[in-house]
Amino acid sequence: MNKIDTVIFDLGGVLIDWNPEYVFLDAFNGDRGKMEWFFKNICTSDWNENQDAGYPLTKATEDLIKKFPEHEEYIKLFYGDWEKMLGGAIEGTVKILETLIKSKNYKVIALTNWSNETFPIAQKRFEFLQWFEGIVVSGNEKTRKPFKEIYDITLNRFNITPENSVFIDDNLRNIEAANALGINGIHFKTSKDLLQQLKKYNIQL
Numbered sequence: 594m595n596k597i598d599t600v601i602f603d604l605g606g607v608l609i610d611w612n613p614e615y616v617f618l619d620a621f622n623g624d625r626g627k628m629e630w631f632f633k634n635i636c637t638s639d640w641n642e643n644q645d646a647g648y649p650l651t652k653a654t655e656d657l658i659k660k661f662p663e664h665e666e667y668i669k670l671f672y673g674d675w676e677k678m679l680g681g682a683i684e685g686t687v688k689i690l691e692t693l694i695k696s697k698n699y700k701v702i703a704l705t706n707w708s709n710e711t712f713p714i715a716q717k718r719f720e721f722l723q724w725f726e727g728i729v730v731s732g733n734e735k736t737r738k739p740f741k742e743i744y745d746i747t748l749n750r751f752n753i754t755p756e757n758s759v760f761i762d763d764n765l766r767n768i769e770a771a772n773a774l775g776i777n778g779i780h781f782k783t784s785k786d787l788l789q790q791l792k793k794y795n796i797q798l
Contacts, residue, residue, distance in 0.1 A: 597777070597794050599758035600693055601747065602725075603738075604705040606763035607781045608687060609719060610680030613671065620670055635664050636671045644672075645706040647735040676714055685784025687721050689791070692798050694724050699796070703728040704747050704760070706737045706767075727751055738762070739770035748774075759794055761787060 605611040613636070614628065621627040632638070635657070644653050650672045658665045693701050703725045707715070709732030716722050729747045731737035738744075748755060755775035762768050768778035779790045791798060 595754075595756045597699070597757055597759050597796055599700040599702065599751070599753045600791075600796070601702045601704050601753075601758055601760040601776075602686075602690065603760075603762035603764070603767065603781070604703055604707065604715070604722075604728075607761055608683055608690065608703075608721065609715060610683055611678055612680060613678050615680060616670060616674045616677050617667070620667060631664070631667060635661055636668060641671075642706060642737060644708045644710075645731045646737040647709060647732045650708060650710050672711075675711055679715065679718065682719055682721065683784060686781075686787060689784065689787060689798065690721060690724065693796075696797060700726055700751060700753070702726055702747065702751055702753070704738070704743070705729070706731045708732045738764070738767040741770070741774065744771060744774050744776065748776075759791070759796070 602608060613632065617628045617631065618625065621631070640653065640657065644650055654668060654672055657668050661668065690701065693699050701724070705728065707730050709730055712730050712732060722728065727750065729743065729750065731743060734743055734746055736742045747753065756777070759777045759779060760768065760771045761779045761781050763781040765780050768780050771778045777794065779787060781787055788798065
């Protein structure tokens, strides 16, 4: 096994709890079925990911209202109340991040699918986002995971050798894309599990 010298973190779902349910479960008066239908058919994950790749939030909202005018109120809520979708830090993972940073044995980078318009809100709220050597934000790069281009940007910008790096993401699709480029991947489930997975790569914590 190659010696790991770089650890790359996803942010949402790994270090930061982000969930649109925090807004929409209330909006739909606790009716989970209606909320899930809305996410599956109107404000879909594909639609949101398009904004993660740099599409303007206002334009995306207008586009969707034209398509589904009867859902205008709820569509406006998605980015209008976006900040309320941010939960707290995932503390167990933040502790792992802090240990890695303090050890000074590893280059520690973040690679996130995040709109460039909303990312500054997270930066103000979460101090640990200042700890990274660098953060690649999809909205700034106008591409996103799982496309090869954003991994190439990350590897080149920070002079990372794929085989000597580990990438942590809660989305298996993104891990598989990283693996295809020779990057070692850990599919994030819990902070406790992550700790065990990192040890398998002989990462000192």
